[in-house]
Amino acid sequence: MTKIGLEIHCQLTKLESKLFCNCKADYRNLTPNSNICPICIGLPGSLPILNKKAVEKAAMISLALGCQIPEQISFFRKNYFYPDLPKNFQITQYNAYGPTSIGSDGSIQIEGKEIRIRRIQIEEDPGRLVYEGISEKTQITLVDYNRAGTPLVEIVTEPDFENPRQVRIFLNVLADLVENLEVSDPYLEGAMRVDGNISVEKGNRVEIKNVGSFRDIEKALHFEITRQQSLVDRNIEVAAETRHWDEARKITVSARSKEEEQDYRYLPEADIPLVTITQDKIDNLRKQMPESIVAKKERYIKKYGIPTQVAEVLSSDKFYSDLFEKAHTESNAKEIANIITTDLMGFADTREKKIDLKVTHRHISDLADAIVGNKITRNSGKAALYEMIKTGKSFSEIVSSLDLGSVSNASSLEKIIDEVFKEEEKAVKEAKQNPDTINYIVGKVMRKTKGKADPSTTLEIIRKKLLSA
Numbered sequence: 515m516t517k518i519g520l521e522i523h524c525q526l527t528k529l530e531s532k533l534f535c536n537c538k539a540d541y542r543n544l545t546p547n548s549n550i551c552p553i554c555i556g557l558p559g560s561l562p563i564l565n566k567k568a569v570e571k572a573a574m575i576s577l578a579l580g581c582q583i584p585e586q587i588s589f590f591r592k593n594y595f596y597p598d599l600p601k602n603f604q605i606t607q608y609n610a611y612g613p614t615s616i617g618s619d620g621s622i623q624i625e626g627k628e629i630r631i632r633r634i635q636i637e638e639d640p641g642r643l644v645y646e647g648i649s650e651k652t653q654i655t656l657v658d659y660n661r662a663g664t665p666l667v668e669i670v671t672e673p674d675f676e677n678p679r680q681v682r683i684f685l686n687v688l689a690d691l692v693e694n695l696e697v698s699d700p701y702l703e704g705a706m707r708v709d710g711n712i713s714v715e716k717g718n719r720v721e722i723k724n725v726g727s728f729r730d731i732e733k734a735l736h737f738e739i740t741r742q743q744s745l746v747d748r749n750i751e752v753a754a755e756t757r758h759w760d761e762a763r764k765i766t767v768s769a770r771s772k773e774e775e776q777d778y779r780y781l782p783e784a785d786i787p788l789v790t791i792t793q794d795k796i797d798n799l800r801k802q803m804p805e806s807i808v809a810k811k812e813r814y815i816k817k818y819g820i821p822t823q824v825a826e827v828l829s830s831d832k833f834y835s836d837l838f839e840k841a842h843t844e845s846n847a848k849e850i851a852n853i854i855t856t857d858l859m860g861f862a863d864t865r866e867k868k869i870d871l872k873v874t875h876r877h878i879s880d881l882a883d884a885i886v887g888n889k890i891t892r893n894s895g896k897a898a899l900y901e902m903i904k905t906g907k908s909f910s911e912i913v914s915s916l917d918l919g920s921v922s923n924a925s926s927l928e929k930i931i932d933e934v935f936k937e938e939e940k941a942v943k944e945a946k947q948n949p950d951t952i953n954y955i956v957g958k959v960m961r962k963t964k965g966k967a968d969p970s971t972t973l974e975i976i977r978k979k980l981l982s983a
């Protein structure tokens with residue numbers, strides 16, 4: 515049986531400062547090596563000061579994933595020599611003498627399957643290596659330490675996944691979860707990076723390191739299953755090794771033989787004292803945590819009668835559920851959920867597109883009220899929404915400028931239907947005999963009103979008129 519486990523590095527991007535100093539946690543788009551200080555580049559004599567908020571945010575992730583939080587947490591030095599690591603060790607957590615990392619033994623349900631969380635640990639991100647030059651001979655490596663010391667949470671699962679598809683679903687759920695918790699923006703470049711370990715029946719465990727996108731980890735795992743299976747089929751041993759994902763060629767390549775844990779010489783970090791986390795503190799954190807996605811979904815279903823599927827889509831996306839919360843009233847909630855999940859999500863399905871939206875909660879609530887009050891048809895509503903997204907103009911302005919108001923008042927609609935009856939004598943006769951042909955007349959009315967007539971009112975009037983004609 516194929517077994518897959520994951521290690522996910524998730525940056526706590528919502529924090530102001532790095533894990534052990536006052537440099538900015540947001541290292542993006544800065545001049546290289548401008549966001550550094552003696553602490554994060556590990557100059558002799560500098561001492562780390564633990565960011566309290568980072569511990570709190572990491573604890574919230576642990577609670578949300580059903581993990582145990584120990585009474586005391588501690589930090590360790592993981593020693594390795596690489597240019598992106600200025601101190602030559604990374605400050606991280608390690609359960610050497612019982613659990614002292616921020617979380618352990620959790621679990622989460624993915625489509626009815628339990629994925630166990632082995633451990634959650636707080637650690638610092640290393641710097642970044644930037645390669646420049648076109649040919650191998652002229653290539654140089656540049657080091658940028660702006661990212662060094664950025665707060666990270668590493669989430670380690672048990673090898674509970676049976677296929678790459680489950681991995682992708684899990685990662686999407688996890689990304690929604692940390693976004694909903696307001697601890698991270700998982701869609702920022704590099705904010706969530708994944709290592710996967712995978713073995714097939716009768717094969718050794720292979721690790722795939724540092725894949726930046728969920729789509730690529732799914733592809734890399736598919737590739738590994740095929741590669742490992744074909745080795746096993748030919749009685750060739752699958753080497754226990756670390757492999758890299760080659761984005762351009764869409765294959766994994768052997769990187770180096772895997773380090774053993776003892777190679778890292780984990781040592782207790784004596785510069786950071788043990789941190790006690792009391793039950794009171796945990797209870798307090800729980801109270802500060804935003805409503806969970808599951809609880810939100812249940813509320814949408816129970817309180818507003820929103821269909822399960824719609825409630826699920828709406829509650830799992832923080833951007834859109836926030837918009838819903840601001841826009842809805844008791845009477846238009848269902849319609850707003852409908853507008854957001856069918857029309858708006860169709861227009862803006864990526865982070866960039868969402869940010870570009872000119873639409874506000876006011877636009878959405880005005881539109882929903884007009885649809886609920888039969889002042890505009892769903893079709894015209896969609897056109898108005900598109901215009902609001904592009905221009906940011908108010909709903910009423912758009913309705914009058916595009917002449918989208920619905921022809922729902924019965925007398926003007928009746929006049930138009932009378933005209934159609936005169937023009938289409940033959941069709942009217944036919945419809946009297948065969949009600950199946952009534953749609954033809956409805957279509958004519960729609961064309962005359964440019965789609966602004968309410969279809970059900972139109973049908974009702976036509977039926978009445980057919981009886982009396």
Ligand SMILES: [Zn+2]
Nearest residue numbers: 535537551554
């Ligand atoms: Zn610093």
